[in-house]
Amino acid sequence: MRIPLLVKWLLSFGVSCVASFGFAQLRFLDRLPQHIFDVAPPSARVVGLPGNMSYLQRDCRVISTGNLRERIINTAIQEWAYFGYNIYDLTHTRDDNPNYRRRPWTRPTIAANEAVRVADSIAGYWSATPDSAWILELQNQSWNARGPASRWRNPWSAAFVSWVMCESGLGDSRRFRRAIAHHSYIDQAIKARDSNDVLSAYYAYDAGEKAIEPGDMLCRGSRPNYQTLDARRLQIGIGARTHCDIVVKLDDVNQQIMVIGGNVRAWVRLKLLPAEINEDGLLETARYNGRSIFAHLKLRADSVPSNALEQSPTLRSLNCEAKSALVAIADFLDCS
Numbered sequence: 001m002r003i004p005l006l007v008k009w010l011l012s013f014g015v016s017c018v019a020s021f022g023f024a025q026l027r028f029l030d031r032l033p034q035h036i037f038d039v040a041p042p043s044a045r046v047v048g049l050p051g052n053m054s055y056l057q058r059d060c061r062v063i064s065t066g067n068l069r070e071r072i073i074n075t076a077i078q079e080w081a082y083f084g085y086n087i088y089d090l091t092h093t094r095d096d097n098p099n100y101r102r103r104p105w106t107r108p109t110i111a112a113n114e115a116v117r118v119a120d121s122i123a124g125y126w127s128a129t130p131d132s133a134w135i136l137e138l139q140n141q142s143w144n145a146r147g148p149a150s151r152w153r154n155p156w157s158a159a160f161v162s163w164v165m166c167e168s169g170l171g172d173s174r175r176f177r178r179a180i181a182h183h184s185y186i187d188q189a190i191k192a193r194d195s196n197d198v199l200s201a202y203y204a205y206d207a208g209e210k211a212i213e214p215g216d217m218l219c220r221g222s223r224p225n226y227q228t229l230d231a232r233r234l235q236i237g238i239g240a241r242t243h244c245d246i247v248v249k250l251d252d253v254n255q256q257i258m259v260i261g262g263n264v265r266a267w268v269r270l271k272l273l274p275a276e277i278n279e280d281g282l283l284e285t286a287r288y289n290g291r292s293i294f295a296h297l298k299l300r301a302d303s304v305p306s307n308a309l310e311q312s313p314t315l316r317s318l319n320c321e322a323k324s325a326l327v328a329i330a331d332f333l334d335c336s
Helices: 005-011 067-082 112-117 118-127 134-146 157-167 182-195 229-234 313-322 323-328
Strands: 087-088 204-205 217-224 241-251 256-261 270-275 283-285 295-297
Touching: 067 157, 067 229, 067 241, 067 256, 067 295, 067 313, 112 118, 118 134, 118 157, 118 270, 157 182, 157 241, 157 256, 182 204, 182 229, 182 241, 182 295, 229 295
Parallel strands: 087 270
Antiparallel strands: 204 295, 217 241, 217 295, 241 256, 256 270, 270 283
C-alpha cells in the first residue's frame, strides 16, 4: 500500500507504526486562538473537575453557515489535532484482502493523564446533545468511584458529531438533529431526502450513489448490520447501533477515504477507509473488517477544494512550526 502524503508528513514528526492497525499519536496540539479560528472549545461548555463536572452551556452559538462545509471540516480537524493526530489505518482490512485475518476485539488503553486531559472536552461534546444530563451524572459517579481517568460509560461518537455541527452553525434541529445516537440524524437525512425537505443540512444516499465530498458523513451499522438505506427505512425511529464519521479527504490514487470520528477506539481519530472506483466512476468505500458503509449523508452546501484538509487552519499552523517537513506534503504555506 502506498502511504499517503499526509501520513508521510506526520511520520516525519516521529510517529511510528503500531501493530497492523495504525499509528501512535503525536504530542497534542493546543486549539487555535479564536481570533485565528473562531471555534469555542468544547471544554468551555462545562465547569468543574471530573467527579463534579456540570454543563455550563447547552445551546449553540448563532453562526453564519455561508462556509458550512469548510467549517465542519476545519472543526473536526482541530479536535483531531487536540487528541494527538492519531491515525487508524483500516485499508488492509478490506474483505477482498486474502492476507487479512480478523483479530479478537480488545479494549483500547488510554494513558491516565491523557484521559484526564480530554475529560472536559468529551463532556463538552455531550453538552451539545439534548437529554444528556443523565450521562454526565453517570460519568461523575464513575469518576468518583474509579478515579478521574476511568473510561466513559457511554459511547460518545454521536456527541462528537453533534458538537461539531453545533459549533459549525447547525443549531436549528430542523437542519440537523443533534442526538446521543447516530441513528437520529441518519433517519432525519433519510426522511429529508424522501420528502425533499429544503431545511435539512444533509440528505441520505446509498453508498456509491453520489460523489463523496469532504464535509459529508459516512455511516455504518453494527446492530443491525445494515447494508442499504432501505433496510434502515424499515426501522426508522427504532434504536440501532450505528456510527458516522466526517469525511475530510478523498485519495483517489491510493483508493482510500479519510474520515474523522469520535470515540473511535475511545479517542478522536482519523481513519483511513479502503475505497474503490465503482461502475459510475465514483470513489466509494469498500467492505472492510466485515463491515460496510450503508449511508452516505451528503451535506447540502457549497463544495470545497480537494485539499481542504491540508489547507485547514490547524494544519497550516503546524506547518509554520515545522517548515522542514513541508516538502513532504505541499508548497501552499504562507507563514506571513
